[in-house]
Amino acid sequence: MQTPALAVSPAYRSLQAHAQLAGQWNLRELFAQSPQRFPAMTIEAAGLFLDYSKNLVSEQTLPLLCELARERGVETRRAAMFAGEKINNTEKRAVLHTALRAPRSMALTVDGQDVVADIHAVLERVKSFSELVCSGEWRGHTGKAITDIVNIGIGGSDLGPKMVCLALRPFVRPGLSMHFVSNVDGHDMDSILAKVDPATTLFIVTSKTFTTMETMLNAHTARNWFLRHANEPALPQHFVAVSTNAEAVAAFGIDTGNMFPFWDWVGGRYSVWSAVGLPIALAVGYDRFTEFLAGAHAMDRHFCDAPLEANMPVVLALIGLWNRNFLGHASLTIAPYHQDLARFAAYLQQLDMESNGKRVTRDGQPVGVSTCPTVWGDCGTNGQHAYFQLLHQGTDITPIDFIAALLPNHELPGHHAALLANCFAQAEAFMRGKTENEVRLEMRAQNMAEAEVEALVPHRTFPGNRPSNMLLMDRLTPATLGALIALYEHKTFVQGVIWNVNSFDQWGVELGKVLAKNIQAELEGQSPPQKHDSSTSGLIARAKKVATN
Numbered sequence: 001m002q003t004p005a006l007a008v009s010p011a012y013r014s015l016q017a018h019a020q021l022a023g024q025w026n027l028r029e030l031f032a033q034s035p036q037r038f039p040a041m042t043i044e045a046a047g048l049f050l051d052y053s054k055n056l057v058s059e060q061t062l063p064l065l066c067e068l069a070r071e072r073g074v075e076t077r078r079a080a081m082f083a084g085e086k087i088n089n090t091e092k093r094a095v096l097h098t099a100l101r102a103p104r105s106m107a108l109t110v111d112g113q114d115v116v117a118d119i120h121a122v123l124e125r126v127k128s129f130s131e132l133v134c135s136g137e138w139r140g141h142t143g144k145a146i147t148d149i150v151n152i153g154i155g156g157s158d159l160g161p162k163m164v165c166l167a168l169r170p171f172v173r174p175g176l177s178m179h180f181v182s183n184v185d186g187h188d189m190d191s192i193l194a195k196v197d198p199a200t201t202l203f204i205v206t207s208k209t210f211t212t213m214e215t216m217l218n219a220h221t222a223r224n225w226f227l228r229h230a231n232e233p234a235l236p237q238h239f240v241a242v243s244t245n246a247e248a249v250a251a252f253g254i255d256t257g258n259m260f261p262f263w264d265w266v267g268g269r270y271s272v273w274s275a276v277g278l279p280i281a282l283a284v285g286y287d288r289f290t291e292f293l294a295g296a297h298a299m300d301r302h303f304c305d306a307p308l309e310a311n312m313p314v315v316l317a318l319i320g321l322w323n324r325n326f327l328g329h330a331s332l333t334i335a336p337y338h339q340d341l342a343r344f345a346a347y348l349q350q351l352d353m354e355s356n357g358k359r360v361t362r363d364g365q366p367v368g369v370s371t372c373p374t375v376w377g378d379c380g381t382n383g384q385h386a387y388f389q390l391l392h393q394g395t396d397i398t399p400i401d402f403i404a405a406l407l408p409n410h411e412l413p414g415h416h417a418a419l420l421a422n423c424f425a426q427a428e429a430f431m432r433g434k435t436e437n438e439v440r441l442e443m444r445a446q447n448m449a450e451a452e453v454e455a456l457v458p459h460r461t462f463p464g465n466r467p468s469n470m471l472l473m474d475r476l477t478p479a480t481l482g483a484l485i486a487l488y489e490h491k492t493f494v495q496g497v498i499w500n501v502n503s504f505d506q507w508g509v510e511l512g513k514v515l516a517k518n519i520q521a522e523l524e525g526q527s528p529p530q531k532h533d534s535s536t537s538g539l540i541a542r543a544k545k546v547a548t549n
């Protein structure tokens with residue numbers, strides 16, 4: 001049965017009517033009217049605390065949004081995902097990243113296979129391998145211990161482990177340097193190879209498919225570089241693979257005994273919990289890796305058990321939907337006030353935009369409303385000195401997710417209060433703004449001439465009423481990071497269910513891949529000029545001309 005179009009659903013229509021009222025609301029006034037607004041609009045779960053009170057919502061908004069979630073079957077689809085039903089309908093696959101962090105005691109059988117047992121068998125291998133490397137027992141071909149790990153992968157086979165290894169920097173084992181090569185741009189690989197010693201370097205080739213062009217080219221380059229310094233029999237000590245494709249791993253020349261498997265029901269952007277997390281286990285040790293998994297599992301439990309109105313991922317999703325579909329905000333800024341979360345926005349870009357950047361429903365009909373906003377961002381306080389100007393006074397409103405840890409993972413005095421103060425101040429400023437009168441009074445108090453005051457008033461006024469969420473954790477640890485990532489995964493899931501898109505395929509990346517293959521053949525002179533538009537042909541001709549000069 002086809003799901004009815006979102007735009008005509010009764011709950012959606014009620015929300016549209018409700019959004020007409022929101023046009024009259026002012027956040028300052030909403031706060032003044034309700035001293036209970038903060039406690040009423042906060043949720044605590046799995047070591048995270050969400051304050052969504054600085055969004056343009058009234059007491060009626062969340063119940064209406066939850067009505068929409070119920071009407072669109074969020075609870076049923078959530079149960080289907082956790083049960084291993086094939087909810088990735090265009091690829092006929094289950095979606096079981098949540099099983100990757102399930103405790104060993106949990107039972108889940110899919111297609112007659114005990115997936116939790118399979119997962120824990122691979123985790124055991126991750127454990128023993130990471131312990132061998134960390135203890136120095138795993139040696140390179142000259143007998144020296146491993147000092148450098150180079151993960152070669154792209155997209156989900158890169159962004160997760162890279163982001164997490166950086167986020168958990170204070171927990172990284174001393175004496176081990178982590179490197180990540182993703183780009184097909186040779187500058188990426190070149191810069192890493194210049195830093196590492198082939199005798200003490202371990203390459204992890206991570207690719208779900210083991211066919212991704214960038215990863216395969218980088219892996220071959222690394223292998224050739226290594227073989228310039230060592231003989232073929234040394235390869236197994238220096239190359240391991242993480243993949244679902246044993247045949248391709250063997251064809252590349254990596255012993256499948258050195259391959260850590262995962263399964264087609266793990267989407268690339270949801271794979272950090274699988275053997276794709278091997279660099280994390282190596283960097284911080286296996287026990288910390290299990291804490292990371294446990295943090296995510298705690299969020300899974302909350303997502304499954306909490307009522308929708310008090311369910312952190314559901315509420316984060318619904319507030320995002322309110323901002324996107326009813327208030328019309330087309331982008332979302334992620335502002336982690338934590339330098340170690342510097343790659344978090346990049347990670348969320350793939351998670352959110354590859355999942356929900358879709359324009360047709362699961363059954364191939366136009367969605368009919370806007371879907372995923374553009375996700376972008378960088379660390380506070382750096383962003384404040386770059387693009388926050390636009391966020392405060394630009395013509396478009398961009399909702400912001402502030403993320404902060406209340407305690408630092410360092411002992412440098414003075415920094416953390418300054419950081420947190422800026423984080424809370426920005427959220428307050430976006431909410432409050434600064435009225436013309438406040439600006440006038442401030443300038444008059446500085447004895448400025450009245451003409452100058454009036455000339456500057458429009459420039460120094462802040463409209464305010466700009467929405468933000470505040471996500472806090474006590475400290476950034478493996479567990480809270482796991483919970484944070486799982487929170488956003490489930491947020492993405494809930495929005496995908498409401499838009500009725502398949503959040504687990506990514507056909508949109510295919511066209512460019514195919515065209516690039518043809519153009520590369522032309523650039524390398526292996527194929528005659530093809531029929532392109534005049535711009536593409538002109539660019540190819542120009543590149544060839546410069547290369548041959």
Ligand code: F6P
Pocket residue numbers: 154155156157206207208209210211212215268269354506509
């Ligand atoms: O092209 C997009 C994509 O398929 C992502 O979804 C995926 O994370 C990435 O490429 C890498 O894929 P693989 O792990 O198969 O190399």
